[in-house]
Amino acid sequence: AIVFTTSNNSFGPTEISYLENRFCNLALNANRYEVKNGNDPTLGNITEEKECELEEFIDYAKVIMGTLGHKVFEPIAKTEESKMTTEEKQTHTINRLYLRRKIKGVGTIEATGMQTTEGFVVFAGSYISPVDGDTISEPIKEKRKKAVLDANGKLTEDLLFTSPSYAANFVTGKSTNGLISWKDADGNTLKSLEESDSRAMRCTE
Template sequence: MTRSKTIQLYLIDGVPKGRIKCTLANWTGIAYKIPRIELDKAKSIDYLKQSGVYFLFSTSDETQENIVYIGQAGNRKNGEGILNRLQEHKRNPDKDYWTEAVAFTTTNNAFGPTEISYLENQFTNLARDSKRYIVKNSNEPNLGHVTEEKESELEEFIDYTKIVIGSLGYRVFEPLIVDDSPSEFIEPSSKELLLYFKQKSRKSKKSIESSAKQTSEGIVLLKGSHIEIIDSTSIPEKIRKMRQKDNLVIDGILQENTLFTSPTYAAAFVIGGHINGKNAWKDEHGRSLNEIEKSE
């Protein structure tokens, strides 16, 4: 059973959109969320002069997809660690996309080159595996060589980091669904309702069968679902662009779990046109999502 956690968020500038200091009870780690435009104000934060790891966050102007870059910063001879590295990124024209940074270090300055290399590697792979963000790291970070004891310690730091960064609003490490196994093996639960879509397409004359999970974020269309490959003229523009994303749909089969904010958008993506998602999605008993919600 997951235990409750106490997180303390300190609004350094007194406003939610400003700089935020984040600590967790019984954890030596410490995190700072810093808007890019407020970076110069962070010079007085001594913890940011230490070694650590950091995340640069933004959203694509073209696709509205979330973007993250994950890096490490060692303590340099001039006494500037994480903050100096963030300032370098701010001056770099190739990294002008980010709008917010989240930096992690420790209250006892315990990280050396080996530790931050390990953390950067693990965080990058976790972010790629979750498939929620476009990970801008072009190279595979060096894992480094750590002892079994140190690895256990760093994995605990990673677990706490997941909690903190999620609490700050970034679900960069969270899988879209709890169970990522094929849909036919997924047992429906009260938290994540398993739904089905089945309809014969008037355009391709094919039977379109898809499955999805209702989560706290919306509807996750599951990998392996059948997708109508022909667009209707009534298809929403946002959905049309999503359907054109490279390698998302191959030969009418969805290649990865995909999150939608509403059941109607998920159904429109499947059928390639306008449709009422609350009527189209049904549970294993044939009840529509609309009927399920009315009965609750």
Template sequence: DYWTEAVVFTTSNNSFGPTEISYLENRFCTLAKEANRYILKNEIEPTQGNITEEKESELEEFIDYAKIVMGALGHKLFEPLIDKPKITINVETPEELLLFLKRKSRKSGKIIEASCKRTNEGFVVLQGSHIETIDSESIPPGIKERRQKAKIDENGILQENILFHSPSYAAAFVIGGNVNGLTQWKTKDGVSLKEIENSEGN
């Protein structure tokens, strides 16, 4: 058997090592199996490896972009033959969408709880949110600077509203590291922002 076409995904700074590549291979193989459109010929079952929660969020965002590119190229490798039932969500205006993020920090051991409001300008992390005070090594420089300048008290409570232009930047500000805001921000009913935006796009 011969192949006639290859699609290669890379990073601009060659930042993925063996652990990240193993995770991506595992996830891509799983997605392809679930879609059940092609025959996989991997002789070795890829392992997911042991990665941090922050790195997992970063890689999942990479996977989302890869799926978009593959679809744009006309390859339905990761698209199921039958779509999963879509969640129908009634949101009258963007201003009415209140989102929440809650997780236990591995750095401080504290429960981080924050609220965010989607507006026409972006995503506002609301005053009173509990902010992780310890930065991760993976934190984007711009977010690190915003955290240093923000009004946060000694208990990690945000004393002002702060606007961000993307949900991932808003989430990164809260947890002090890279994170996929589309999956981390959720409504009070547990519906993710990603599910909401997918529903709004239909």
């Protein structure tokens, strides 16, 4: 458990309610952990000065949580281009990968994702096969059951996986090699892209 407090116990019920509201919503928007908060906290009525103080407290808490390795309040990936800088938009587009697969009885499924330092992210809007195969692991089956899809079978949120293959298994519902299934816009596989990056790094050393 991680507890945040103050040195002089200066926060009363109103301030705590505000913090609870903000922290819960930050965690929900980041979508990394299951939030089991039983209350529906309200922001309450606080002064502008107090709000600035509480927001500063929140910023410090986010830094400390990140330093401890708990990215509770950090979104998996920035998918909203309106929130990105020009450089981030270019990088986001360049690193975007695609998976397209024809599945018997289902049709063609298409998904987009990206390799990150934390793992592989499957982006919201990806079409997920509704059929589970016998070749995928139970954890992947469970994740597929819990995934939130729209009426068209498309993912409504970004999801993080430990590897490209786990991500591909999740999308297809079958045992799938992610290194060759995920490709860039030019058709290059993730495996070939990683090999190219590795060769480029050796040449610069």
